[in-house]
Amino acid sequence: MANATQTSTAPRLKALYKSKLIGELQAELNLKNVHQVPKLEKIVVSVGTGKNKDDKHYYEVVNNTLTRITGQHPIDRMAKKSTATFKIRARLNRVGLSVVLRGSRMYEFLDRFINVSLHEPATFMVPVSKLLTNQATLTLV
DSSP states (O other): OOOOOOOOOOOHHHHHIIIIIHHHHHHHTTOSSGGGSOOOOOEEEEEEOGGGTTOHHHHHHHHHHHHHHHSSOOEEEEOSSOBTTTTBOTTTSEEEEEEEEOHHHHHHHHHHIIIIISOSTTSOOSOHHHHBOTTSOBOOO
16 A cells, blocks of 8 residues: 655745744844744634523534534533523533634634635724733634
């Protein structure tokens, strides 16, 4: 059986970051070491199920959609606390789904997200500085 040789190339955004953006960021931020330059560690895509926590059809639709968008199977997010008014029991009810992307999948997802979803400047009217939190997380609603 012949071995198929696969050449794995770095994602386009990662190659651009390594070749061009690291040097520019280091000069702009006046950093002495290359390892001080900010970098992406992970991208978390999460979806809450809300009022449809018990609807299995809704869960399957959200699960399949998130799988298609990210290319990875999502994990269930279980409730941390019991809330009687919402009929939620701790560690028994699913309250959402999430996917953690790292490495090349992270860069490929970010590249598609920027070029396909955010290609129009009028997509989001809120400035990005207002969407960033203290932990440098970007929340888009």
